[in-house]
Amino acid sequence: MSANAGPQGSPAPLEPPVPTQKPIKTTGLHIGEAEPGCAKVDPILVVDNVRRTFGGLTAVDVAHVEVPRGAITALIGPNGAGKTTLFNLLTGFDKPDDGKWTFDGRSLAGVPAYRVARMGQIRTFQLTKALGLLTVMDNMLLGAKGQTGENMFRALMPFLWRNQEEENRAKALDLLTRFKLDTKKDDYAASLSGGQRKLLEMARALMSDPTLVMLDEPMAGVNPALTQSLLDHILNLKSQGMTVLFVEHDMHMVRHIADWVIVMAEGKVVAEGDPHEVMKNPAVIDAYLGQHHDEDIGEDLGAETENVSAIKELLDDER
Amino acid sequence: MDWGAIFSNAAVELISPTTAAYALAALGLAVHFGYTGLLNFGQAGFMALGAYGYAISILTFGFPVWGAFLVGVGASVVFALILGIPTLRLRADYLAIVTIAAAEIVRLLFTTNTFASVTGSANGLSGYKNEFAALNPLAEGSYGFGPFENNAYDTWLRIVAWSIVILAALLVWQVMRSPWGRVIKGIREDEDAVRALGKNVYAYKMQSLIFGGVLGTIAGMIFALPRAVVPSNYQTTLTFFIYAILLLGGAATVLGPIIGSMIFWVLLSFFSGFVARAVEAGWLPFMTAIQGGQLRFILVGVAIMLIVIFRPQGIFGNKKELAFVR
Structure with missing residues (x-):
């Protein structure tokens, strides 16, 4: 797999972090077409009609989605897509307006956060929560x-x-x-430094031998020297039999380690699939660039937005 | 100027039951504020419940000492539950508002004339000491030496008061170095993180509120034994004196509240004696004796400010902790 084959002419970005070992991708996770809400062979987390509104804004409105067991699933989407809100809902840190979801066959609707954690579904936070004045x-x-x-x-x-x-x-x-x-x-x-705190938070989550580890932007604010070891650690979770669901903006990382990708936009799941296939899905490009984007992606746009550069990363990897 | 009298009066406060009561109340606050991060501004309310619970049980219902003790403790457990159930799920500041209001409600309920037959209204209660004195195993006579010489009842009271303080300190020390204490300190740092690790944060905060509140309640009983129970003793200033003691000694320490209370009372007594005699001797010609009585609080305030400025972690606090204060 080429690490970075940027098109000629565009400034070559920094070498993206690559895990030291070559990840073994888990395949054959879904049943039927890879479409939003498609059934999985062995789902660990099943979400049905979960909706959360803040006043007039519908932050999350997920009709149906399943997270495959024993695999690394990435939850991606542009800013404001509702990824973190969905995380909070699934872990009991926020309450949805309605909807139900099950973890390992047990319903989690209305279950407080600490019980969710005790069942083996442990999360980390986007802004690390290391307990500063504890060793x-x-x-x-x-x-x-x-x-x-x-x-x-x-x-x-x-x-x-x-x-x-x-x-x-x-x-x-x-x-x-x-x-x-x-x-x-x-x-x-x-x-500790920011990256070390991320490591500590992940290590702390592992103390409880979880079955599902939910990482909210594990790479945010981590220096590139540490991202590599973080990637290795996430891959290790899978090899130890844990299921990983993570939110991430770094598309290279998603491509390298994810077995399955769920794409959210405006609170809904708009696409699902294998990381290589899902990037070609027009719905994903729409999600990142808006419905009426220029056909010639990126090059003609004067100012590159974060979303544009994200989708370019995806397409670069694809070449 | 009689420096000997000033110093010996100050030394008396070192082991006085009032100092013990403040130390115990501050220890309760250390559990709340220093270890759990609960902003309890109603410690005076817990103390009032202890004092009144004890006094009313003996005077109105004729309970024995242990029964009166249990009534006071029970009242404070109920009080903690009433405070905690609605507020502990909310952000920390709400507890501060509710506790300061609830402590005032308690004090005003004891002050109101409606219950004067039981509470003695603004005059308070007295005459509940005989039951405690009857338990005194010491023979008549005087014990101790120098400024620490007391009659049998006062010696007995000091022994009981400081035994309770030492016992409570050992108890707090033991639970705070256990896994329970680790969860409690984790909640102080970030309760969402602790929740995400599968701990029932609400239950832990409630346990902490009750534990610290009961310590405050027992402090209220010790506070009531050398004097009468008067509602005006339990104003919010009492809570703030206890906070001053806590910060003086170090918020998340066991010895801090105890030594802090000793320093606070010795300083208060010293300044009070010094100012009164200085006014008498004409050193402060611009001041009357009554104004002098207030000046001691100003001087204690200045002394505490100096300690907080030059030793912000308190006497027993860990300097390293302050390097990371956000």
């Missing part, structure tokens, strides 16, 4: 599930939870080593 190790330990010592009365009796604490600590140290944060374990999380 990196404490941040990690907070992620562990079912801790005896988190009950106020049992907390008074350390012999009840000391062993479990040691186990969690060993597990946390192992994860921190994998994420190259082990030397920072006794520092305040506030002292």
Whole structure:
């Protein structure tokens, strides 16, 4: 796969980050045509008629969408498409006007966020939420599930939870080593760089052995040296049997690691498919460029908007 | 000028029951504000419930000391639930508004003439000390040395008060180094992140509110034992004095509130003695004795300002934490 084959004449962008190992794409995820709302062979998350309005604005209006199990699914779309809102709805951080959705066959409508997380659907945030004045190790330990010592009365009796604490600590140290944060374990999380915080947040999410990891813009604000290791970590999640759903603006990353792409625009799912196929879908180009875009994409436009450059990245990769 | 008397009066405050009461109330506030990030501005209300719960149970219902104690604690648990159920789901500032209002409501309910037969209205209550004094195992006589010499009842009261403070400090220290405390501190930093990790943030905040409130309530009982229960003692200024003590000692520390309370009361007593005698001696010719009585709060305020400016993390706070304050 060519990393970057920009057309002659246009300024060559920086070498996009590529995962160090060649990703093994999962295929054969869907049943029938790859169209919006198409059925999956083994869906882990099924969304039906979820709608969320803010006053007169319909932020999310998803008729039907399924997220395949054991694969990396990217949720893309232009700014304001409702990707993050959908994330918040699915994880219980926001309540939809109506609609229902199931995770692993269990209905999640009306389930509070902390219970959603306990079921194994863990999310991260677009703006990282590292707990600044806790040490990196404490941040990690907070992620562990079912801790005896988190009950106020049992907390008074350390012999009840000391062993479990040691186990969690060993597990946390192992994860921190994998994420190259082990030397920072006794520092305040506030002292980490933005990229390290993203890593910490992902590592913390893994403390609970989730089945579905939802990453909201994992690459936003991360320096290119760290994106590579983040990409590797996301691919590792899949090889460890987890399902990943992520929101991302970086199209190169989507192309490299996603097995399936769901495209949202104006709150609706407008296209779905294999990352290579979905970019050719006219609905996707419409979503990014507007309905009445120039046929000759990009070159003739005086000022390149973010969306235009995004779609150009897609088409570049395709050549 | 009698410096000996000034210093010995100041030293008395070091272990006085009032200092213990303020220390315990500040410890409760450390649980709320320092560890959980709950802006409770109604600690005076919790203290009032403790004092009145204890006094009314003994005077009106003739309860034994432990029964009166449980009534006070029960009242504050109910109070915490009433405050917490509507506000803990909302942003932090709402709790601040509701607690300051609720503490005033409590005080005004105790002040109103409608319940004068039970609460004593603005005159308050007294005469509830015999039951506590009857538990005193110490023989008549005086104990201690120098400024710390007291009669049997006062010594007994000091022993009980400071034992409770030490016990509460150990309790707070233990829960805050447990996984429970880790969740609580996580909530202070970012409750959405903690929620996303599968913790029932609402329940934890409620537990913290009740825990700190009960400490405040017990502080209210200790506060009431050396004096009468008067509603005007439980104004919002009481809450702010406790906040001053907390910031002085260090908000997220166990020893901070205790040492902070000692410093606060010793300073207050020192300045009060010094100003009164300075006015007497004609050092402050522009001031009457009554004005002098107010000056001590100004001087304590200045002393606290200096500490907050030059040691903003408080006496026991961790300097490193301030490097990252947003």
